[in-house]
Amino acid sequence: MFIAILDFSTTPDDRDRALAQLERERPGVRAMQGNLAFRVYASREDDRTVTVVHEWTDQASFAAYLGSEAFARSNDVLRPLVTDDPVSRRFRVDLVESVA
Numbered sequence: 001m002f003i004a005i006l007d008f009s010t011t012p013d014d015r016d017r018a019l020a021q022l023e024r025e026r027p028g029v030r031a032m033q034g035n036l037a038f039r040v041y042a043s044r045e046d047d048r049t050v051t052v053v054h055e056w057t058d059q060a061s062f063a064a065y066l067g068s069e070a071f072a073r074s075n076d077v078l079r080p081l082v083t084d085d086p087v088s089r090r091f092r093v094d095l096v097e098s099v100a
């Protein structure tokens with residue numbers, strides 16, 4: 001499994017626009033081969049920060065997403081809104097257990 005966590009900041013006025021863009025693309029990203037989850041969070045600590053958590057079956061599937069039209073569209077909208085350098089942490093993980 002491959003997990004990517006992206007954190008970025010906008011102005012308080014632009015955060016809703018950033019969240020809306022990610023939500024628009026979410027169904028398409030979720031339908032991509034290898035995608036297990038695409039979750040978007042607005043920080044509860046401040047009114048600027050957005051976190052996106054991706055779960056993929058493998059790194060190749062995530063790489064395909066990075067080359068997709070969905071990623072390009074979001075990048076075109078989000079880049080001008082981002083106020084600080086975004087931070088993307090990427091992990092290769094082994095699922096030990098899934099408890100319901």
